[in-house]
Amino acid sequence: MCMTRMDQLPEGEVTVTPMKTFPIIRDLVTDVSFNYVQAQKVPALLPPPMPEGGYRMFQEDVERGQEFRKCIECFLCQDVCHVIRDHEDNKASYSGPRFFIRYAELEMHPLDQNDRRHLVREEMGLGYCNITKCCTEVCPEHIHITDNAIIPLKERVVDVAYDPVAWLGRKILRRTNRSAADADVQPAP
Amino acid sequence: MTDYEHHEYDVLIIGAGGAGLRAAIEAKQRGLSVGIVTKSLLGKAHTVMAEGGMAAAMGNVYPEDNWKVHFRDTMRGGKYLNNYRMAELHAKESPDRVWELEQWGALFDRTKDGKILQRDFGGHRYARLAHVGDRTGLELIRTLQQKVVSMGTDVYMECKVLKLVHDADGRVAGCVAYWRPSGEFVTFGAKSVILATGGTGKSWKFTSNSWEGTGDGHAMALWAGAQLIDMECIQFHPTGMVWPHSVRGLLVTEGVRGDGGVLRNSEGKRFMFNYVADMFRAETAETEEEADKWYDDHTAGRRPPELLPRDEVARAINTEVKAGRGSPHGGVFLDIASRRSPEFIRRRLPSMYHQFMELAGVDITTDPMEIGPTCHYIMGGVKVDAETAATLAPGLFAAGEVAGGMHGANRLGGNSLSDLVVFGKRAGMGAADYVESGQAATTLDMGEVEAAVKEALAPFDRASGENPYDIQRDLQEMMQVNVGIIRTASELEFAATELDKFTERVKNIAVKGGRAYNPGWNLTTDLPAMLTVCRTVTRGATLRKESRGGHTREDFPAADPAFAKFNFAHSTNGGNWDSPIDTVESPLLEMPDDLKALLEEDH
Ligand SMILES: Cc1cc2nc3c(=O)[nH]c(=O)nc-3n(C[C@H](O)[C@H](O)[C@H](O)COP(=O)(O)OP(=O)(O)OC[C@H]3O[C@@H](n4cnc5c(N)ncnc54)[C@H](O)[C@@H]3O)c2cc1C
Numbered sequence: 156m157c158m159t160r161m162d163q164l165p166e167g168e169v170t171v172t173p174m175k176t177f178p179i180i181r182d183l184v185t186d187v188s189f190n191y192v193q194a195q196k197v198p199a200l201l202p203p204p205m206p207e208g209g210y211r212m213f214q215e216d217v218e219r220g221q222e223f224r225k226c227i228e229c230f231l232c233q234d235v236c237h238v239i240r241d242h243e244d245n246k247a248s249y250s251g252p253r254f255f256i257r258y259a260e261l262e263m264h265p266l267d268q269n270d271r272r273h274l275v276r277e278e279m280g281l282g283y284c285n286i287t288k289c290c291t292e293v294c295p296e297h298i299h300i301t302d303n304a305i306i307p308l309k310e311r312v313v314d315v316a317y318d319p320v321a322w323l324g325r326k327i328l329r330r331t332n333r334s335a336a337d338a339d340v341q342p343a344p
Numbered sequence: 345m346t347d348y349e350h351h352e353y354d355v356l357i358i359g360a361g362g363a364g365l366r367a368a369i370e371a372k373q374r375g376l377s378v379g380i381v382t383k384s385l386l387g388k389a390h391t392v393m394a395e396g397g398m399a400a401a402m403g404n405v406y407p408e409d410n411w412k413v414h415f416r417d418t419m420r421g422g423k424y425l426n427n428y429r430m431a432e433l434h435a436k437e438s439p440d441r442v443w444e445l446e447q448w449g450a451l452f453d454r455t456k457d458g459k460i461l462q463r464d465f466g467g468h469r470y471a472r473l474a475h476v477g478d479r480t481g482l483e484l485i486r487t488l489q490q491k492v493v494s495m496g497t498d499v500y501m502e503c504k505v506l507k508l509v510h511d512a513d514g515r516v517a518g519c520v521a522y523w524r525p526s527g528e529f530v531t532f533g534a535k536s537v538i539l540a541t542g543g544t545g546k547s548w549k550f551t552s553n554s555w556e557g558t559g560d561g562h563a564m565a566l567w568a569g570a571q572l573i574d575m576e577c578i579q580f581h582p583t584g585m586v587w588p589h590s591v592r593g594l595l596v597t598e599g600v601r602g603d604g605g606v607l608r609n610s611e612g613k614r615f616m617f618n619y620v621a622d623m624f625r626a627e628t629a630e631t632e633e634e635a636d637k638w639y640d641d642h643t644a645g646r647r648p649p650e651l652l653p654r655d656e657v658a659r660a661i662n663t664e665v666k667a668g669r670g671s672p673h674g675g676v677f678l679d680i681a682s683r684r685s686p687e688f689i690r691r692r693l694p695s696m697y698h699q700f701m702e703l704a705g706v707d708i709t710t711d712p713m714e715i716g717p718t719c720h721y722i723m724g725g726v727k728v729d730a731e732t733a734a735t736l737a738p739g740l741f742a743a744g745e746v747a748g749g750m751h752g753a754n755r756l757g758g759n760s761l762s763d764l765v766v767f768g769k770r771a772g773m774g775a776a777d778y779v780e781s782g783q784a785a786t787t788l789d790m791g792e793v794e795a796a797v798k799e800a801l802a803p804f805d806r807a808s809g810e811n812p813y814d815i816q817r818d819l820q821e822m823m824q825v826n827v828g829i830i831r832t833a834s835e836l837e838f839a840a841t842e843l844d845k846f847t848e849r850v851k852n853i854a855v856k857g858g859r860a861y862n863p864g865w866n867l868t869t870d871l872p873a874m875l876t877v878c879r880t881v882t883r884g885a886t887l888r889k890e891s892r893g894g895h896t897r898e899d900f901p902a903a904d905p906a907f908a909k910f911n912f913a914h915s916t917n918g919g920n921w922d923s924p925i926d927t928v929e930s931p932l933l934e935m936p937d938d939l940k941a942l943l944e945e946d947h
């Protein structure tokens with residue numbers, strides 16, 4: 156793992172290999188642009204207009220999102236997730252644990268008015284994840300990716316799928332404007 | 345002539361730290377086409393390392409706080425060398441810039457009543473730093489990055505800019521760069537260019553800056569016809585880690601000394617008692633016994649000398665090392681292990697305990713730390729217009745650490761992150777106005793492009809020559825010793841002649857291998873910028889015959905009012921990295937009376 160100290164490893168030769176999920180450029184350097192393409196698919200936060208003197212949010216309410224925002228984008232979780240590690244063709248329809256925590260963060264944001272649950276289920280492939288927890292194990296920031304993000308997200312997404320009436324009602328009430336992010340997604344050159 | 349990959353934008357931004365990203369958002373919102381070039385990956389710029397917070401007089405914790413007090417604090421901190429107009433705009437606009445981040449998704453720590461919490465920091469009259477634990481920089485960059493991405497901006501990652509390029513009329517018209525993964529060259533044409541390349545710490549042996557901080561933007565601006573000011577004003581932190589190599593330069597908080605840590609030399613002696621200047625004698629303990637009483641009861645003894653102001657401590661460390669009483673790796677020992685129990689250390693200094701344990705394999709509850717002064721932040725930078733961030737080179741704008749003036753001779757903690765967003769936005773506005781005014785540049789002067797490419801490739805043609813890593817190491821060593829935290833005429837003179845020799849050595853570098861991810865070659869392309877920075881810093885430090893803020897002269901220990909009236913401004917005519925540099929006294933902006941009055945007020 157990225158923070159392992161050499162003196163903690165057993166004596167002898169150490170083999171270091173590049174991240175398997177991503178194409179190799181040279182030696183240990185891999186092309187992680189998959190992650191930047193996924194990032195562009197995330198619809199942005201959509202808050203109500205800001206009142207004079209700033210929004211009011213409480214520490215308990217922001218703490219859930221703060222955990223996910225500790226992410227340093229090392230992409231180790233993406234590397235170990237078997238859904239894309241072992242199945243190249245899944246990359247088109249699976250955003251991976253790094254982005255599940257991003258969706259979770261936005262979904263749990265006290266001010267957000269967007270609804271991304273349909274997107275997460277239909278296009279980001281949340282269903283492929285079978286909660287092996289490999290991502291959580293490698294996260295150097297000790298983010299509880301599966302317990303705090305993926306599982307709650309799965310629960311919410313199930314709500315959408317099986318209770319269309321309630322979901323529709325919420326949608327109308329919440330005024331789900333799509334944000335600028337929904338404009339055509341074009342990968343960065 | 346070779347055909348290069350080429351891209352065109354209305355506004356081209358070099359650098360994807362806080363300043364560059366904020367500028368991109370602004371220009372993009374004006375409906376212009378925007379490209380961002382960064383030599384690392386998006387979201388990895390040095391800004392992520394900022395911990396403490398961003399200063400903004402929102403008055404959430406102390407309602408008495410307002411922009412006037414923040415302005416006064418900033419000017420006082422800067423020892424009045426600041427561009428007052430920048431300090432004024434910064435103080436007025438930073439609250440809005442913080443609130444705006446919240447609209448884009450930032451989650452700051454909260455007060456009990458749900459507002460953004462603000463914390464205390466040295467030099468700020470009131471608790472003023474918005475923060476997220478100790479990862480404020482990460483929050484800032486992630487928020488801006490996500491906003492930029494959601495707007496569909498083009499980002500060129502791992503693409504290193506070599507040089508700015510003009511059009512036939514001498515306006516800045518774009519740049520020439522290369523892709524680090526392939527080593528292929530690429531040109532960018534732009535109606536305006538914003539520099540947001542951050543700092544310069546990598547020219548010193550010990551620095552808290554990331555690998556990106558080689559001063560490319562400072563140098564490129566100078567070469568392109570802009571001016572650099574205040575280059576001698578650099579913040580060194582007295583206690584950075586000097587060992588092991590992989591973590592060299594990381595900061596060690598002053599809290600270690602506050603909680604009982606003491607400084608020792610190679611003889612095990614607590615040397616600070618020998619360095620108490622007359623003006624501090626009355627308030628400083630004379631013996632170890634007296635000093636040790638102070639920690640438990642501040643009335644029982646006077647303060648330990650380890651807690652003297654930063655520059656006093658730094659000067660003492662510097663003298664011990666130069667006298668040959670330093671630690672094996674060129675620092676001194678900071679010892680808390682022999683003075684406090686392991687439980688106490690782990691409880692009071694958890695993050696330091698982890699920093700040393702996880703990154704260095706040093707257990708600070710049993711072993712002393714090796715520490716020394718580390719280069720942290722450069723106040724000096726490209727001279728800009730406060731309102732528009734325009735430099736003296738037409739078409740070129742600059743914001744963030746690469747710009748000078750905002751912080752004067754010394755920056756207050758937390759004022760940098762707010763500087764990035766206040767002047768990042770202004771640079772975006774300034775560049776957009778310039779583009780819309782129709783006076784912008786047209787086409788790249790391909791002669792300049794070819795010359796830059798030829799120079800970059802020359803090291804591959806030399807069958808034998810200098811190794812770039814040797815030059816880098818020697819340069820860092822030389823600057824740390826001679827143009828470090830404490831300066832003196834003889835050492836500065838020596839440094840100037842050494843820099844001439846380095847210039848010749850750089851011209852004789854030989855590089856082997858291909859161009860794809862070739863770190864030796866990448867470093868070779870950094871060295872001209874590093875040398876340009878070192879030359880201007882050394883020049884400024886030689887001329888400023890006084891001590892002020894982040895510039896301390898052993899031979900001129902006091903501030904001299906005669907030097908409080910101007911900045912030293914550097915420019916070059918030749919446009920190349922080895923062209924001669926001219927230095928003039930550039931008078932400070934005259935401050936209006938109402939602002940002057942604020943400085944005298946005692947809030
Ligand atoms: C350890 C540490 C802690 C700090 N804590 C605080 C704090 O708590 N509060 C505070 O206000 N300030 C703090 N600072 C200072 C602050 O973090 C920096 O001054 C600030 O982040 C600089 O931001 P920037 O946008 O100017 O540039 P950076 O974030 O340094 O970004 C520079 C960008 O330019 C790019 N670049 C550079 N050269 C080239 C080139 N040739 N071609 C292409 N791209 C290039 C880089 O890739 C990068 O994207 C701290 C600094 C350090 C070192």
Ligand code: SF4
Binds near residue numbers: 237252288301305
């Ligand atoms: S828990 Fe899900 S996302 Fe994480 S590694 Fe396993 S399959 Fe992938």
Ligand code: SF4
Binds near residue numbers: 231233294297
């Ligand atoms: S492993 Fe953790 S820190 Fe790394 S990308 Fe995944 S969530 Fe982020």
